[in-house]
Amino acid sequence: MFEKRDSYTPAEAKRAYDHLDQLVARKTLTPRQAGAHRRHIASRVRVALKPSYTPQAARRAKTEIEKLTEAGTITMKSAAAYRAHITKRTQAA
Structure with a gap:
C-alpha cells in the first residue's frame, strides 16, 4: 500500500505523488484516499x-x-x- 513518513524532501514528495497516482490508476486507492495522503505529504515537505x-x-x-x-x-x-x-x-x- 502506501507508507506515510515524518518528513519528505521535494524529490521524495514527487516520487510519493507519482506512486499515489499509480495506486489510483490500479484502483488500489480511491482518489479521495490519495488526496488525504497528498495533504499529509504537502504538510511535511522540508526544503533546505x-x-x-x-x-x-x-x-x-x-x-x-x-x-x-x-x-x-x-x-x-x-x-x-x-x-x-x-x-x-x-x-x-
Whole structure:
C-alpha cells in the first residue's frame, strides 16, 4: 500500500505523488484516499534553506520553489515564506 513518513524532501514528495497516482490508476486507492495522503505529504515537505544567497543562487532557488509549487509539492503559503526567506538573505551586488 502506501507508507506515510515524518518528513519528505521535494524529490521524495514527487516520487510519493507519482506512486499515489499509480495506486489510483490500479484502483488500489480511491482518489479521495490519495488526496488525504497528498495533504499529509504537502504538510511535511522540508526544503533546505541557506543562510545567505548570491543573486544568481537566489534566482535559481526561487525558480526551484516555483517548480515545486506548480507540481503541488509545496503549498502556496510555504512557497511565499521560502521566497521571503531567500529575498531577505540575498547579498546585495
